[in-house]
Amino acid sequence: xxxxxxRRGFLKAAxxxxxxxxxxxxxxxxxxxxxxxxxxxxxxxxxxVVTAVVKHFEMGQGPATGLTTLxxxxxxxxxxxxxxxxxxxxxxxxxxxxFGPFQGTGGSTAMANSYMQYRQAGAAxxxxxxxxxxxxxxxxxxxxxxxxxVISGGGKSAxxxxxxxxxxxxxxxxxxxxxxxxxxxxxxxxxxxxKDSAPKTNGTAKFAMDLHLENQMVAVIARTPRMGxxxxxxxxxxxxSIKGFIRAAALPNKAGVVVYAENTWGALQARDxxxxxxxxxxxxxxxxxxxxxxxxxxxxxxxxxxxMKSDQAATAALIDGADKVVDHTYYFPLLAHAPxxxxxxxxxxxxxxxxxxxxxxxxxxGPHMAMAQIFQLPMEKIRINTxxxxxxxxxxATPTADYQVEAALAFVITDRTRPVKLVWSREDDITGGYYxxxxxxxxxxxxxxxxxxxxxxxxxxxxxxIKGTPFAxxxxxDGVDHTSxxxxxxxxxxxxxxxxxxxxxxxxxxVLWWRSVGxxxxxxxxxxMMDAAAKAAGRDPVEFRLxxxxxxxxxxxxxxxxxxxxxxxGNWGKAVAGRSQGIAVHKSFNSYAAEVVEISGAAEEGxxxxxxxxxxxxxxxxxxxxxxxxxxxxxxxxxxxxMRDEITLTEGVVDQSNFPDYEPLRIRDIAAIEVHIVPSAExxxxxxxxxxxxxxxxLANAIAANGPRVTELPxxxxxxxxx
Amino acid sequence: MAISLxxxxxIHQVEAExxxxxxWVIRDELKLTGTKFGCxxxxxxxxxxxxxxxxxxxxxxxxxxxxxxxxxTIEQMEEDKIGVAVQQAWxxxxxxxxxxxxSGQIMSAVGLLRENAKxxxxxxxxxxxxxxxxxxxxxxxxxxxxxxxxxxxx
Numbered sequence: 001x002x003x004x005x006x007r008r009g010f011l012k013a014a015x016x017x018x019x020x021x022x023x024x025x026x027x028x029x030x031x032x033x034x035x036x037x038x039x040x041x042x043x044x045x046x047x048x049v050v051t052a053v054v055k056h057f058e059m060g061q062g063p064a065t066g067l068t069t070l071x072x073x074x075x076x077x078x079x080x081x082x083x084x085x086x087x088x089x090x091x092x093x094x095x096x097x098x099f100g101p102f103q104g105t106g107g108s109t110a111m112a113n114s115y116m117q118y119r120q121a122g123a124a125x126x127x128x129x130x131x132x133x134x135x136x137x138x139x140x141x142x143x144x145x146x147x148x149x150v151i152s153g154g155g156k157s158a159x160x161x162x163x164x165x166x167x168x169x170x171x172x173x174x175x176x177x178x179x180x181x182x183x184x185x186x187x188x189x190x191x192x193x194x195k196d197s198a199p200k201t202n203g204t205a206k207f208a209m210d211l212h213l214e215n216q217m218v219a220v221i222a223r224t225p226r227m228g229x230x231x232x233x234x235x236x237x238x239x240x241s242i243k244g245f246i247r248a249a250a251l252p253n254k255a256g257v258v259v260y261a262e263n264t265w266g267a268l269q270a271r272d273x274x275x276x277x278x279x280x281x282x283x284x285x286x287x288x289x290x291x292x293x294x295x296x297x298x299x300x301x302x303x304x305x306x307x308m309k310s311d312q313a314a315t316a317a318l319i320d321g322a323d324k325v326v327d328h329t330y331y332f333p334l335l336a337h338a339p340x341x342x343x344x345x346x347x348x349x350x351x352x353x354x355x356x357x358x359x360x361x362x363x364x365x366g367p368h369m370a371m372a373q374i375f376q377l378p379m380e381k382i383r384i385n386t387x388x389x390x391x392x393x394x395x396x397a398t399p400t401a402d403y404q405v406e407a408a409l410a411f412v413i414t415d416r417t418r419p420v421k422l423v424w425s426r427e428d429d430i431t432g433g434y435y436x437x438x439x440x441x442x443x444x445x446x447x448x449x450x451x452x453x454x455x456x457x458x459x460x461x462x463x464x465x466i467k468g469t470p471f472a473x474x475x476x477x478d479g480v481d482h483t484s485x486x487x488x489x490x491x492x493x494x495x496x497x498x499x500x501x502x503x504x505x506x507x508x509x510x511v512l513w514w515r516s517v518g519x520x521x522x523x524x525x526x527x528x529m530m531d532a533a534a535k536a537a538g539r540d541p542v543e544f545r546l547x548x549x550x551x552x553x554x555x556x557x558x559x560x561x562x563x564x565x566x567x568x569x570g571n572w573g574k575a576v577a578g579r580s581q582g583i584a585v586h587k588s589f590n591s592y593a594a595e596v597v598e599i600s601g602a603a604e605e606g607x608x609x610x611x612x613x614x615x616x617x618x619x620x621x622x623x624x625x626x627x628x629x630x631x632x633x634x635x636x637x638x639x640x641x642x643m644r645d646e647i648t649l650t651e652g653v654v655d656q657s658n659f660p661d662y663e664p665l666r667i668r669d670i671a672a673i674e675v676h677i678v679p680s681a682e683x684x685x686x687x688x689x690x691x692x693x694x695x696x697x698x699l700a701n702a703i704a705a706n707g708p709r710v711t712e713l714p715x716x717x718x719x720x721x722x723x
Numbered sequence: 724m725a726i727s728l729x730x731x732x733x734i735h736q737v738e739a740e741x742x743x744x745x746x747w748v749i750r751d752e753l754k755l756t757g758t759k760f761g762c763x764x765x766x767x768x769x770x771x772x773x774x775x776x777x778x779x780x781x782x783x784x785x786x787x788x789x790x791x792x793x794x795x796t797i798e799q800m801e802e803d804k805i806g807v808a809v810q811q812a813w814x815x816x817x818x819x820x821x822x823x824x825x826s827g828q829i830m831s832a833v834g835l836l837r838e839n840a841k842x843x844x845x846x847x848x849x850x851x852x853x854x855x856x857x858x859x860x861x862x863x864x865x866x867x868x869x870x871x872x873x874x875x876x877x
Contacts, residue, residue, distance in 0.1 A: 200825050202757070203796070218751075264751055390759075391823060632860070633860060637858075637859055659855060664767070664857060
């Protein structure tokens with residue numbers, strides 16, 4: 001877009017006045033009419049409609065509410081007086097400040113990286129409007145306030161829209177004055193409601209799956225049942241009679257056969273009618289039992305990497321000389337993410353020779369770059385329309401942009417006159433790879449006669465999620481993929497004599513981050529080992545942990561703080577008669593979470609989860625009710641999978657296919673969840689993931705209080721029955 | 724085959740093969756996308772609609788079997804007294820997260836309250852068992868159904 005049209009001329013031509021506040025590519029705050037060189041976070045139109053431009057996609061975790069709250073707070077608006085829209089894909093402007101020049105959501109960073117940026121954008125808008133009013137009225141700006149769209153003070157009062165044109169002519173403040181937190185009306189207010197509740201309650205919310213473009217084709221893909229298989233040949237003669245079938249074609253990379261049809265049902269049926277011959281010569285043919293054995297062997301030999309650069313022999317000697325040794329080997333199976341909305345996206349050609357992708361885009365920069373490459377177009381010819389995403393849990397953020405690339409390959413081999421909507425079925429989702437990797441741990445903890453830890457020898461074996469991806473430079477150090485060890489490495493516990501070894505094991509499937517990434521297994525191991533060690537030491541599990549957090553710094557204090565709060569609110573040590581309790585605490589994504597799980601029943605006859613009590617310290621709680629919801633959901637996600645979910649392979653083929661054999665958490669699985677938020681003035685940290693890590697070990701510890709110590713998952717195939 | 728469907732109080736003429744799930748007629752032909760595709764095997768409840776007032780899974784309800792039935796989808800709940808109360812309770816308690824399953828949850832909740840105006844927590848858990856929510860909003864779903872019951876009683 002050209003920018004040489006004068007602002008005044010543009011405003012006249014457009015017939016409306018619009019003030020857009022954002023940040024220029026050089027980082028300075030900028031105002032203008034929305035020309036291409038600006039990065040607008042706040043738009044105000046002549047009718048006074050204020051729109052927050054949200055750079056993070058909404059998968060339920062709440063940024064559409066959260067980032068909008070920040071703008072509304074600084075502008076003195078009520079939540080009802082502000083709209084939101086998702087930002088276009090442009091990493092030079094809407095990048096995640098923690099990800100470098102990359103636009104994306106992940107690692108529970110949406111609020112943490114946006115908090116100051118969005119407040120500044122809102123504050124700059126406020127200051128400019130007030131300055132414009134002050135000049136018009138000939139008063140000092142300090143006497144004016146902006147509240148609910150009205151500027152008043154010095155005996156004057158007028159709607160802020162009266163000053164939009166004047167404000168749009170001004171240079172924005174370099175350092176706008178942010179509201180004093182003691183004056184916050186919205187930030188920290190538990191009464192603030194989600195912006196997306198109503199449309200998601202009356203059926204009007206549009207997810208990527210709901211897109212119907214005129215003349216679109218629906219594409220589904222027959223994929224190799226074994227990772228690495230390729231199409232040798234296919235026969236679509238039986239598909240020809242399916243109503244709506246258009247044609248079938250091998251994908252250019254031979255990864256599958258794409259079926260095009262007039263509608264979804266026709267496409268699914270036609271795919272069922274295909275016969276595909278696969279070339280499995282380079283495909284995975286092992287069963288999960290084999291890579292389980294390989295992982296467990298790896299934690300019983302010298303590790304490939306010494307992740308903490310500590311003295312392995314010294315740790316071994318300390319443990320050998322201990323009064324008591326607690327020794328457990330753990331195995332974690334592959335897990336699918338299974339977001340409620342199956343994967344989908346739609347590609348169309350635009351009139352200007354470009355490509356438009358409609359997607360619940362978690363990391364727009366990835367598919368954006370992939371589209372540019374596949375269609376051989378400059379980045380500015382690719383546009384992404386970010387739509388609502390029906391969950392993700394990590395699945396929509398593949399470093400390979402897997403499903404968007406599939407859609408592009410399915411589109412690139414057509415004449416490109418018809419939009420192509422790629423649809424995954426649930427079976428595609430469950431069998432389609434990108435799993436939380438299978439992981440093994442072995443931990444030996446030596447205790448002295450007083451029950452103090454002498455040495456902690458911790459071995460982890462896992463396929464690397466990060467190696468070979470663009471994220472390697474940030475997350476792999478000295479060969480160690482830190483997502484494999486996070487939660488052991490970096491734990492606030494002050495553990496004497498600790499050794500941490502890691503061995504990378506080859507992948508049997510594609511692997512991917514899954515809500516809370518490495519913490520999905522490291523928290524389980526750390527916190528069940530803490531429980532087992534406390535038991536062996538004859539000490540209370542809370543007291544045992546607090547002793548490892550005393551005399552430290554803020555990190556230890558904050559972890560101890562949530563531990564004590566959860567113990568207090570969860571009536572630790574005072575379970576209802578006939579019930580057992582377990583507790584776990586874990587730091588992840590710079591937040592601190594502790595959970596007490598209370599169960600009734602016994603492992604043999606059937607246990608019932610009666611209550612989960614959670615304490616969370618995530619810094620300033622911008623939207624307390626959204627945070628509570630994320631804890632509730634994170635707890636459910638963690639517990640549901642350890643109860644009964646795993647992905648297994650037989651000769652390289654996934655055994656599960658849909659929800660009946662990859663059973664989601666159901667409403668009656670957890671009777672109650674209570675969440676307590678620690679008041680804090682620290683910068684906001686993650687909430688989407690931190691609720692998940694402590695949930696499963698707290699459940700395991702509750703089971704172990706009066707039953708087996710579960711060290712291999714899922715629980716229901718390892719000695720635990722659920723009521 | 725040509726089929727006449729009575730959906731949300733209107734008659735629609737659609738062309739679909741026998742064996743076509745009602746879900747795909749609603750979504751792809753009638754373009755009512757509030758009813759969601761989640762699993763295709765009646766295991767998640769995201770596709771729940773009402774057939775003569777009773778919740779059914781539209782992914783396993785076939786078009787040839789519903790010609791004489793009254794079909795109601797989430798888009799019609801604003802015309803339903805119980806539907807309005809349920810939607811009000813859902814918004815009050817901010818039940819939704821990703822929101823993809825919530826049309827189905829609401830259709831089931833309305834079915835429950837039509838049958839049982841004063842359910843207990845256990846009644847809710849039993850009735851809503853088949854509606855999966857991967858975001859695990861269950862705690863709020865349970866509370867919102869009970870809240871809707873109170874709204875209706877008031």
